[in-house]
Amino acid sequence: MHYLLEYLYSLERKGVKLGLDPTRQLLKRCRNPHQDLPIVQIAGTNGKGSTAAITARILQSHCQKVGLFTSPHLCRFNERIRIDGSPIDDSYIIQWLDEHKGDLEDVSATYFEVTTVMALSYFKDHRVDVAVLETGLGGRLDATTAVSPTWTALTPIDLDHMDLLGDTVRAIAREKAGILKPGVPCYSVPQPSWVREVIQSEADRVGAPVTFLREEAAVPLPLRLPGRHQHTNAKLAWRLARSILGGDFIQEVAREAVETTAWPGRYQQLGDHPRVIYDVAHNPHGMTAFLDTLAGESVKGRKRLVLALQQGRKAEQMLDMLLPRFDTVILTQTGIRSFYSAADLAELAGTSHPGIRVERDTVSAIEGAVGEAEKEDLVAILGSHYLGPAVAKVFKISFDIL
The missing domain is CATH 3.40.1190.10 (Mur-like, catalytic domain)
Structure with missing residues (x-):
């Protein structure tokens, strides 16, 4: 460089x-x-x-x-x-x-x-x-x-x-x-x-x-x-x-x-069978909009979530909003210092959801969620713009072209 x-x-x-x-x-x-x-x-x-x-x-x-x-x-x-x-x-x-x-x-x-x-x-x-x-x-x-x-x-x-x-x-x-x-x-x-x-x-x-x-x-x-x-x-x-x-x-x-008009990271579809969605929603207002859009999906299979969250943005409230809507949840981290570590995010989430697990490496978290999904499942990658590099790597895409 x-x-x-x-x-x-x-x-x-x-x-x-x-x-x-x-x-x-x-x-x-x-x-x-x-x-x-x-x-x-x-x-x-x-x-x-x-x-x-x-x-x-x-x-x-x-x-x-x-x-x-x-x-x-x-x-x-x-x-x-x-x-x-x-x-x-x-x-x-x-x-x-x-x-x-x-x-x-x-x-x-x-x-x-x-x-x-x-x-x-x-x-x-x-x-x-x-x-x-x-x-x-x-x-x-x-x-x-x-x-x-x-x-x-x-x-x-x-x-x-x-x-x-x-x-x-x-x-x-x-x-x-x-x-x-x-x-x-x-x-x-x-x-x-x-x-x-x-x-x-x-x-x-x-x-x-x-x-x-x-x-x-x-x-x-x-x-x-x-x-x-x-x-x-x-x-x-x-x-x-x-x-x-x-x-x-x-x-x-x-x-x-x-x-x-296309604008990456806004309920962006990355794959079909399983359906994969990437959204940069990162605060309660954004999560409400995301969940409202998700409610319009007809998902026959399981809903899987890959999530990273920034500190100081009502993370507990967002977890309360999101966890009941997904069958499995992989908590990950971006490596940016203002973000929760995957372990700290898991501590905030508590033990109320049986489908939670931790994966510190973001690429592995995304690959794991997509790899485990059946054709009728939906995978949501959610919580930050800073998940972009991992998304681009896994799906071999560029955000340069609109």
Whole structure:
């Protein structure tokens, strides 16, 4: 691996640092690539990546050159930064790091701050028509909020990252609503009343026109993204695209774009006979959406689960939700320090489920579950983006191509 790529990946050890000043300083040193760039910023608890991907797909279908910045990646860093669906090249990453390494060190930039500014530089250098940015964590103090968006959007808001954003939904909603800007239109999915109150209050305070979506009959189901929650994401993306494109929006073109959008790790089918599903749901709200979609499956055989979970995200609640729905459960781990070890996860699960076992090696856990499954069984691989490398290895797939 090139030493500059190793340097980039080493920045992950700095962890999360909320605040806008380092990003603003780095943007300035990189000649403010965000200026004069039409930007969509999307925040929320779940559905940000899917909404961003569907929005980008609709815009591309209308002959727009679209930059897409999402996180985290499933297997390769390059997945985070795309133009018209294609990941950034290693050559650009190396060139950019070579030019700006001194700047990164001067401002003590974190991994996410660096990747945000790199993405904006890439989009500016390649003259995209629109950049779609997924907020990383929260909103108010996230690196993506250092830019000046032309449109903003809010996906469903619920509990997540409570150690950093607050321990109530209201507190988290205030952080997410921090992306609102004076005069910049914001579109939101329907929210619980207490979340809506927080968003409306912040919108009134800063002078941002906010629209809470109602039913839009014309919006099709995203056929490659199963689940009612994905239809909600599609409706938000549809409304965003209509606002961006104005009179150039063509309903039939947008319909085909929605129906053909693919976004890996979202109830992604990896195999049939047995049916194998990979989903990155990692908090109670996401698990509820996953289980709602699973309930629509007609499974004649056994349901098997491979699960890894991150600490601090109501793991016990998620275990209570998941365990009764599966016949066998293999608890595993990602190797990321913020995750439960398989043994600790088993301790949380207790002895109430007779079908639980522990397998520390993720590849072996997946291979074991799939290998033991009968043709009529369903295997779910669940709990994290960070299971991506093991999934890619076992099924010999790439997440580069959408």
